Amino acid sequence: MKEVVAGIDIGGTNTVFGLVDRNGDVLAENRLHTTDYPEIEDFVATLVSAVKKLAESNGDIKLTGIGIGAPNANYYKGTIELAPNLAWKGIVPLAALIRKKIDIPVVVTNDANAAAVGEMIFGGAKGMKDFIVLTLGTGLGSGIVINGRVVYGHTGFAGELGHTTIVPGGRDCGCGRHGCYETYASASGLVKTVLYLMSEMREPSVLRDIPPSELTAKRVSEAALKKDKIALEAIDYTAERIAFGIINAIGFSSPEAIFLFGGLAQAGDLLLKPVREYTDQGVQPIFRGTYKILLSGVPQSNAAILGSAALAWNEFIRESH
Amino acid sequence: MKEVVAGIDIGGTNTVFGLVDRNGDVLAENRLHTTDYPEIEDFVATLVSAVKKLAESNGDIKLTGIGIGAPNANYYKGTIELAPNLAWKGIVPLAALIRKKIDIPVVVTNDANAAAVGEMIFGGAKGMKDFIVLTLGTGLGSGIVINGRVVYGHTGFAGELGHTTIVPGGRDCGCGRHGCYETYASASGLVKTVLYLMSEMREPSVLRDIPPSELTAKRVSEAALKKDKIALEAIDYTAERIAFGIINAIGFSSPEAIFLFGGLAQAGDLLLKPVREYTDQGVQPIFRGTYKILLSGVPQSNAAILGSAALAWNEFIRESH
Numbered sequence: 001m002k003e004v005v006a007g008i009d010i011g012g013t014n015t016v017f018g019l020v021d022r023n024g025d026v027l028a029e030n031r032l033h034t035t036d037y038p039e040i041e042d043f044v045a046t047l048v049s050a051v052k053k054l055a056e057s058n059g060d061i062k063l064t065g066i067g068i069g070a071p072n073a074n075y076y077k078g079t080i081e082l083a084p085n086l087a088w089k090g091i092v093p094l095a096a097l098i099r100k101k102i103d104i105p106v107v108v109t110n111d112a113n114a115a116a117v118g119e120m121i122f123g124g125a126k127g128m129k130d131f132i133v134l135t136l137g138t139g140l141g142s143g144i145v146i147n148g149r150v151v152y153g154h155t156g157f158a159g160e161l162g163h164t165t166i167v168p169g170g171r172d173c174g175c176g177r178h179g180c181y182e183t184y185a186s187a188s189g190l191v192k193t194v195l196y197l198m199s200e201m202r203e204p205s206v207l208r209d210i211p212p213s214e215l216t217a218k219r220v221s222e223a224a225l226k227k228d229k230i231a232l233e234a235i236d237y238t239a240e241r242i243a244f245g246i247i248n249a250i251g252f253s254s255p256e257a258i259f260l261f262g263g264l265a266q267a268g269d270l271l272l273k274p275v276r277e278y279t280d281q282g283v284q285p286i287f288r289g290t291y292k293i294l295l296s297g298v299p300q301s302n303a304a305i306l307g308s309a310a311l312a313w314n315e316f317i318r319e320s321h
Numbered sequence: 322m323k324e325v326v327a328g329i330d331i332g333g334t335n336t337v338f339g340l341v342d343r344n345g346d347v348l349a350e351n352r353l354h355t356t357d358y359p360e361i362e363d364f365v366a367t368l369v370s371a372v373k374k375l376a377e378s379n380g381d382i383k384l385t386g387i388g389i390g391a392p393n394a395n396y397y398k399g400t401i402e403l404a405p406n407l408a409w410k411g412i413v414p415l416a417a418l419i420r421k422k423i424d425i426p427v428v429v430t431n432d433a434n435a436a437a438v439g440e441m442i443f444g445g446a447k448g449m450k451d452f453i454v455l456t457l458g459t460g461l462g463s464g465i466v467i468n469g470r471v472v473y474g475h476t477g478f479a480g481e482l483g484h485t486t487i488v489p490g491g492r493d494c495g496c497g498r499h500g501c502y503e504t505y506a507s508a509s510g511l512v513k514t515v516l517y518l519m520s521e522m523r524e525p526s527v528l529r530d531i532p533p534s535e536l537t538a539k540r541v542s543e544a545a546l547k548k549d550k551i552a553l554e555a556i557d558y559t560a561e562r563i564a565f566g567i568i569n570a571i572g573f574s575s576p577e578a579i580f581l582f583g584g585l586a587q588a589g590d591l592l593l594k595p596v597r598e599y600t601d602q603g604v605q606p607i608f609r610g611t612y613k614i615l616l617s618g619v620p621q622s623n624a625a626i627l628g629s630a631a632l633a634w635n636e637f638i639r640e641s642h
Contacts, residue, residue, distance in 0.1 A: 160575075
């Protein structure tokens with residue numbers, strides 16, 4: 001009988017889940033529409049029964065735990081708290097509700113922390129004790145590992161680098177504050193930077209023909225590959241801002257590596273190269289040459305499921321010590 | 322026979338050392354001039370023999386370990402590396418040199434990390450697992466504790482908040498970079514801010530009668546207590562900058578408390594109150610009400626010796642688990 005865990009990633013639109021073995025092989029996966037379940041009890045009932053069905057239809061396996069990545073998740077309490085992009089309001093006791101339906105260990109944290117554990121168990125951070133994962137999507141999430149453990153802090157919400165201020169009085173942020181790292185260092189930040197540069201620069205650009213509401217990081221990257229000046233400048237500016245946050249994070253925890261993960265990281269070398277250069281230029285002399293900046297080593301197609309599953313595997317590894 | 326450890330604080334000018342018991346009582350102390358010993362071997366020989374003499378002249382005690390706070394110290398290697406304010410150049414194998422003279426455990430780190438361990442063992446952080454100490458002296462040092470352990474990072478040099486950038490392109494820093502936290506949030510930063518404000522504001526001030534080279538944080542605090550407008554504004558500005566760094570640190574590691582330590586912290590409520598207000602105003606909503614900002618609970622007269630001694634006690638506590 002093969003032991004597996006379920007990895008579940010709850011997003012505002014979709015929830016994806018899969019069965020993952022110790023080697024990081026995804027044996028089966030499925031999804032449901034998060035928005036179809038405005039009541040958390042209905043969501044949990046449907047999700048647990050779907051996970052059980054997936055396990056039963058996969059032969060001789062034993063489901064030993066569940067790992068969940070979810071927005072505004074509190075690791076200590078197993079709750080989702082005040083998540084702006086979910087229909088379930090207030091404090092949702094997610095782990096407890098799931099445990100009522102299925103009697104196996106459940107671990108919950110946010111998707112960026114899950115990505116960090118995924119990197120440690122199945123990706124490029126195997127054997128590393130100190131590293132940081134930046135998830136560069138619509139926003140910027142961060143999972144910070146110190147001494148081999150994810151940093152949850154006193155509250156369970158540590159690792160919110162996306163909302164550290166990098167430009168005092170800068171861009172409006174969804175959190176109600178200004179100049180947050182994620183307003184510059186994310187897919188949406190890149191798009192904002194294109195608009196800003198189109199206001200500052202006179203160069204022609206194919207991006208001037210796209211309605212701003214349809215502008216995406218992918219289209220900016222494509223334009224940059226065709227040497228579009230505005231697109232190239234926007235990627236350079238974004239790389240500088242990403243590096244700024246990395247430099248300060250290195251001063252804080254002196255990691256062995258910083259991994260870039262998520263949509264914007266798909267730009268690959270186009271982004272990675274200037275991020276490395278700006279970081280090397282700006283970092284404190286004492287840290288020069290002590291860190292690596294890498295793309296995530298977790299297969300991006302299954303990254304959300306693998307990260308969540310890794311959470312569960314990681315808890316079991318630690319329990320066995 | 323009473324067990325004690327030696328706490329040693331190596332500074333650019335003086336080295337202070339003392340014998341400290343498990344309760345944080347300093348049984349005896351002494352000092353020597355660091356600058357009298359341009360050769361590290363002479364320094365170590367003199368220091369160890371002075372520590373032994375202190376132990377012998379204090380009756381029935383057993384010296385069980387040595388904790389040392391020193392600039393640019395590497396905890397992992399027991400070295401002092403490239404310290405700009407010390408005569409010993411390159412990489413100094415301090416712990417190894419001491420161990421040649423006396424066969425007891427030696428632990429070395431920088432003074433801010435020592436202050437953090439001092440806070441945890443003898444000060445206001447007893448029982449806390451996640452907290453940060455900011456040492457506001459000529460510069461700004463930081464000791465970060467996560468999950469009950471000082472963060473040393475991959476290199477041993479983590480916790481350099483004083484050289485995280487808070488104002489891109491801002492004030493010149495001794496590290497060769499610009500806009501570092503310590504150029505604003507420190508005793509010397511406060512003095513710089515007074516000069517800046519005297520350039521911007523027309524208000525009369527007693528501080529205008531002091532040569533800038535003689536201006537100190539203490540004189541600014543004294544003027545502020547007498548309602549000097551420039552001094553009050555300088556403290557407010559400094560408090561805002563201190564808060565800025567605290568807000569970002571909370572986003573990183575979500576500590577239970579942030580302790581202010583050192584010369585500038587002597588300003589007490591004058592500084593503490595606006596630091597608390599600016600932090601509460603600026604922090605991410607998810608962290609509101611989750612942290613305390615406190616003055617250090619370690620007696621400041623003996624803080625350096627107590628912090629260094631705490632390092633040694635802390636290692637023994639951990640070994641006994």
